[in-house]
Amino acid sequence: MTKIGIIIGSTRPGRNGEAVARWVYDIASQRTDAEFELVDLLDYKLPHLDEMLPPSLGQYAQPHTQEWASKIDSFDGFIMVTPEYNHSTSGVLKNAIDFLYAEWNNKAVGFVSYGSVGGTRAVEHLRLVAGELQMADVRSQVALSLFNDFENFSDFKPSDFQVEALNATLDQVLAWSKALASLRVA
Numbered sequence: 001m002t003k004i005g006i007i008i009g010s011t012r013p014g015r016n017g018e019a020v021a022r023w024v025y026d027i028a029s030q031r032t033d034a035e036f037e038l039v040d041l042l043d044y045k046l047p048h049l050d051e052m053l054p055p056s057l058g059q060y061a062q063p064h065t066q067e068w069a070s071k072i073d074s075f076d077g078f079i080m081v082t083p084e085y086n087h088s089t090s091g092v093l094k095n096a097i098d099f100l101y102a103e104w105n106n107k108a109v110g111f112v113s114y115g116s117v118g119g120t121r122a123v124e125h126l127r128l129v130a131g132e133l134q135m136a137d138v139r140s141q142v143a144l145s146l147f148n149d150f151e152n153f154s155d156f157k158p159s160d161f162q163v164e165a166l167n168a169t170l171d172q173v174l175a176w177s178k179a180l181a182s183l184r185v186a
Helices: 017-028 063-073 093-098 120-132 161-179 183-186
Strands: 003-008 035-040 077-083 108-115 137-147
Touching: 003 017, 017 108, 035 108, 063 093, 063 161, 077 161, 077 183, 093 120, 093 183, 108 120, 108 161, 120 137, 137 161, 161 183
Parallel strands: 003 035, 003 077, 077 108, 108 137
Antiparallel strands: none
């Protein structure tokens, strides 16, 4: 069965990302066409990129990189839950992505973002990164506004239409994950 990782892209104390990712997981888990797993970057103590060789060589020396590579390799696709910090994604998510290469290749990725303008600028940056990693980023995305989908900027209360946006994103990630499966076997 297709396996999708839902990555919590923030480790900030008091982060909104955990509530958002759990919402994604709760809705996704009602589906029967894939397995879903939360992947919390807090559980992976990745320092600022500390591998001597480029990730594209796949010669990981550090145990934390090997553990991270094994986890990411186990998935067919991803939903990345990202905040928007300073018109981009979080440093911790970008660092986690940069640790690996082949483990991301030929996999689909969808985005659930949040911020003052829905985190859309963070997603635009992540789409460029996904392209370099040979990932298929799907068109649909969920853009959560700190003004409309949170109370007091911290209590997550998504608007009803966001469920439809999430289901469209999940549909596309699953379709592309399945379509790319033969490339991952090669």
